[in-house]
Amino acid sequence: MSEKELTDLIERIKERRLKLEMSYQDLSDATQISKSTLQRYETGYIKKVPINQIEILAKALHTTPSYLMGWDAPPSPSLSLTQQEETHIKKYRQLDADGREDVDDYVDMKLAKLQRKAEEGAESLG
Template identity: 60%
Template sequence: MSEKEISEKMQDIMSRMKKRREELDMSYQTLSDKVGISKSTLQRYETGYIKNMPVDKLEDIANALQVSPAYLMGWTNEVVDQPITIAAHFDGTEYTEEQLDRIKEFAKFIKQENK
């Protein structure tokens, strides 16, 4: 891979990171806390100042942004939200797939109200 191709690939990764972080209305600080790196390191990844991001950090960032590493790499355009964890079970029964879909939609609605 030529240096130009590497540069273009990093531009794509940086762009996708920023776009997804903004879609989630997530600050640098919030994302860096989730990933376990400093805010300045995260900013340097997103702006391209650091050109060689370790694979484990790419995976951690992808998880925190609720996308696959393949999405950040530009191998897919499909954004797959990670499942929402339901901590409280009111009566001990499991939720159906339809109920989980409704819960996810409601969570998105509530999140939009906060913007």
């Protein structure tokens, strides 16, 4: 891997990590790669990123190894999830139909409450 390819790889890793609002610790937790190693990759201190770690990083960063390597275009804009949002989705998927309905009802109730507050705030301004 040339110096330019390594620099581009590192930049793509950093860009994806920041876009997903992941700290080094978040990425470390998702990949089992130490936080210090991840920091050394991004600072360029480590000059080689093993291919198996590129695959692991791509999965944790919701992209492909091909994108990280610069072989493919960036992933199409889709909904990027934070680690907390992913955790909620995983938990939601473990619920039975009744549990999911309860969660849906609760979310709808909270959103309706926020909407009412926003409308009340707009009325008091106008």
